[in-house]
Amino acid sequence: MNIKIRGEVMNKFFLFCLVVLILMPHHSAGQELTAEAILARLDDNMVFETAYAEIEMVITIGRRVIKKELISYTKGTENSFIEFLSPARDRGTKMLKTGKVLKVYFPSAERVMRLSGHMLKQSMMGSDFSYEDMTENAEELKKEYQVKLLGEEIFNDIPCYVLELESRDESKTYFFRKIWVDKEKFIGHKVEFSAKSGKLLKVMTAGDIQSFKNRYYPTRVTMVDKLRENSKTEMVLKSIQFDIVIPEGTFTERNLMRR
Amino acid sequence: MKKIIQLAWRNIWRNWRRTILTSLAVAFGMISIIFSYSYLEGVTESIYKNLIDIELGHVKIVSREFLRLERIMPKEHLVYDSKELEADISSLPGISAMTERIKFYLILSSEDENEPCVGVGIDPEQEKNFFDLRQHLIQGNYLQESAAEMVIGDSLAQKLGVGLGDELLAVTTDINYSTYALTFTVAGIFKTGFTFMDKNFFYIPIEKAQELLDCQGEVHEIMLLLDDAENAPEISSEITAILKEKGLEDTIIAIPWQDNFWMSYLPLAEIIFSGILIIIMLIAALVILNTMLMAVLERTHEIGIIKSMGMRNGGVVSLILVESIFIGLLGVFIGGSVGSGLSLLAQNTGLDFTRMMEKMEFEFAFFSPIIYPKFTLGILLVAIGFGLVTTIAAAFYPARKASRLEPVEALRTSLK
Numbered sequence A: 001m002n003i004k005i006r007g008e009v010m011n012k013f014f015l016f017c018l019v020v021l022i023l024m025p026h027h028s029a030g031q032e033l034t035a036e037a038i039l040a041r042l043d044d045n046m047v048f049e050t051a052y053a054e055i056e057m058v059i060t061i062g063r064r065v066i067k068k069e070l071i072s073y074t075k076g077t078e079n080s081f082i083e084f085l086s087p088a089r090d091r092g093t094k095m096l097k098t099g100k101v102l103k104v105y106f107p108s109a110e111r112v113m114r115l116s117g118h119m120l121k122q123s124m125m126g127s128d129f130s131y132e133d134m135t136e137n138a139e140e141l142k143k144e145y146q147v148k149l150l151g152e153e154i155f156n157d158i159p160c161y162v163l164e165l166e167s168r169d170e171s172k173t174y175f176f177r178k179i180w181v182d183k184e185k186f187i188g189h190k191v192e193f194s195a196k197s198g199k200l201l202k203v204m205t206a207g208d209i210q211s212f213k214n215r216y217y218p219t220r221v222t223m224v225d226k227l228r229e230n231s232k233t234e235m236v237l238k239s240i241q242f243d244i245v246i247p248e249g250t251f252t253e254r255n256l257m258r259r
Numbered sequence B: 001m002k003k004i005i006q007l008a009w010r011n012i013w014r015n016w017r018r019t020i021l022t023s024l025a026v027a028f029g030m031i032s033i034i035f036s037y038s039y040l041e042g043v044t045e046s047i048y049k050n051l052i053d054i055e056l057g058h059v060k061i062v063s064r065e066f067l068r069l070e071r072i073m074p075k076e077h078l079v080y081d082s083k084e085l086e087a088d089i090s091s092l093p094g095i096s097a098m099t100e101r102i103k104f105y106l107i108l109s110s111e112d113e114n115e116p117c118v119g120v121g122i123d124p125e126q127e128k129n130f131f132d133l134r135q136h137l138i139q140g141n142y143l144q145e146s147a148a149e150m151v152i153g154d155s156l157a158q159k160l161g162v163g164l165g166d167e168l169l170a171v172t173t174d175i176n177y178s179t180y181a182l183t184f185t186v187a188g189i190f191k192t193g194f195t196f197m198d199k200n201f202f203y204i205p206i207e208k209a210q211e212l213l214d215c216q217g218e219v220h221e222i223m224l225l226l227d228d229a230e231n232a233p234e235i236s237s238e239i240t241a242i243l244k245e246k247g248l249e250d251t252i253i254a255i256p257w258q259d260n261f262w263m264s265y266l267p268l269a270e271i272i273f274s275g276i277l278i279i280i281m282l283i284a285a286l287v288i289l290n291t292m293l294m295a296v297l298e299r300t301h302e303i304g305i306i307k308s309m310g311m312r313n314g315g316v317v318s319l320i321l322v323e324s325i326f327i328g329l330l331g332v333f334i335g336g337s338v339g340s341g342l343s344l345l346a347q348n349t350g351l352d353f354t355r356m357m358e359k360m361e362f363e364f365a366f367f368s369p370i371i372y373p374k375f376t377l378g379i380l381l382v383a384i385g386f387g388l389v390t391t392i393a394a395a396f397y398p399a400r401k402a403s404r405l406e407p408v409e410a411l412r413t414s415l416k
Helices: A035-044 A117-121 A138-144 A253-257 B002-014 B016-056 B064-068 B082-090 B154-160 B195-200 B206-213 B229-245 B261-297 B300-308 B313-349 B354-359 B377-403 B407-412
Strands: A050-061 A064-075 A079-086 A094-098 A101-106 A111-114 A145-155 A158-167 A176-182 A188-194 A200-212 A215-225 A231-242 B059-063 B095-109 B114-122 B137-140 B149-153 B167-173 B179-190 B201-205 B221-226 B252-256
Touching: A035 A138, A035 A145, A035 A158, A035 A176, A094 A253, A101 A253, A101 B179, A111 A253, A111 B167, A111 B179, A117 B095, A117 B114, A138 A145, A145 A176, A158 A188, B002 B016, B002 B313, B016 B261, B016 B313, B016 B377, B059 B064, B059 B229, B064 B252, B082 B095, B082 B221, B082 B229, B095 B154, B095 B206, B114 B154, B114 B206, B149 B154, B149 B195, B154 B179, B154 B195, B167 B206, B179 B206, B195 B201, B201 B206, B221 B229, B229 B252, B261 B377, B300 B313, B300 B377, B300 B407, B313 B377
Parallel strands: B114 B201, B149 B179
Antiparallel strands: A050 A064, A050 A231, A064 A079, A079 A094, A094 A101, A101 A111, A145 A158, A158 A176, A176 A188, A188 A200, A200 A215, A215 A231, B059 B221, B059 B252, B095 B114, B095 B167, B095 B221, B137 B179, B149 B201, B167 B179
């Protein structure tokens, strides 16, 4: 896979935006770490910068394979802008996240919709990711969850810490999360999302970990929605540029509605 | 015998108070039975009618996969080339109406709210023959052919905070997993009384539904109404033959209403209704029994006099039975007329339970809130038979008992 990277790298993926996608700091694990410390390392590795990415989203349902292309601009964990380029029916659909507000523009209806309530839990563009999944702010994990270290396990031949997170807020969609954290690189390799009842809702796995200098990051993230029959979605990073200057007005509603 | 009859007749009118009270007990039983029976018949009829108009048609044609997964309404399991199929089907005799539908889950969004609901794409013209929304509109108008308009349930409108003329955004995932959205203007608001529809359903022209789902020219359901509902299985076989010719019989199925799984719930309903009717009849019988018993027992003294004047036991029994026949006839006449009158009146105006049903937590699907009792001659005859038989049977035992008393004993008895 060809990944083009420019500039000094302080990385973070917004749009993969799921806790697991971060880069580690320089030292390696030598001491006994508490659950909180592990989570903090996982969380903390978000250094706020800008990024521009080209992504291919591959949805596999049964024997059908549907590919979509999108681009994204990200700034810190607060702002991001996504635009779908293909297929034809999705082309021109855009999403804007500013803080906690997520808005979507539908070219077919020429309308902007602010996502809330039921809509947030809907599948985004037919994938296994929900709109809510896309608005996750990785920084908040340590604030919103209590964490316990369950132990250690080998996952995909990689030694991992296994963390169990329990939400402090009753109403959270993913009340429980179980995260397999790479002991060396502090990346999440697998996350299991469960409801308060214990029912498994989604499973996310990270793969194709690439390194650059001292940074590691996955370039392929797979999400499986357990409530959908036979379905999985992969977000594949085609290219990424960091430290770019994001064009003025990218994170505005006007940009959303641009044709 | 003639003398006994004459005596009986005079006895009745001598104690007209007792006669009237006793016959009223019989009348009460009659009225209860006639009215309940008519009501239950009305309920059964409305369930059938609603099921057929809304869900079953006389024959329904769908894709087998859609049927199998009906609960989740899988959008992609369509009846492809529906126009061609419809053309072939309409050449069959005995079909009085045909329409097509698209059904799917989606989110409707207004300015302030959004709700998941069920969208139904209909052919406004043809749908009138099936489920005529025009009769349930409380505001606004019905759908025009293909305009970007929708008709929604009143509870749904309330939840979304919209009224006539407001705009709603419909967002859905199409059959190819792309996201598509369209705006619609609220043209009309309906209230069917079926909570599940008023809370969750909206109707749009089928072309718009097809545009949303990216399935132009295809539909989820083809519904047929027949000249004679009983012919449904035959017509279904003929349609299956057409499907075979096109090589489609493995993917598409034609279901006559009798075979639809909804019908399997009806015998249960009918058993429950019969049970209710039997209980009502038992109560009515008890009332009559009790009244007749008292009426005869309180005449023990009188019977003593009759016997001491020479009437035989058999005569006493006959006397009492003839009297009870007269009372029975009177009661049946009163009860029959009042009962029939009430039922026919209710049949005309309907019984409106809308208020009561709105408050109910659960609901019986397809159970109309407005019921038109169905009164038939058969019901009247059953009630008359019941009334007469019960009255005479109720009088028999006490009559025999009283007739066997020694006159002296009987004379001593006084129920004052």
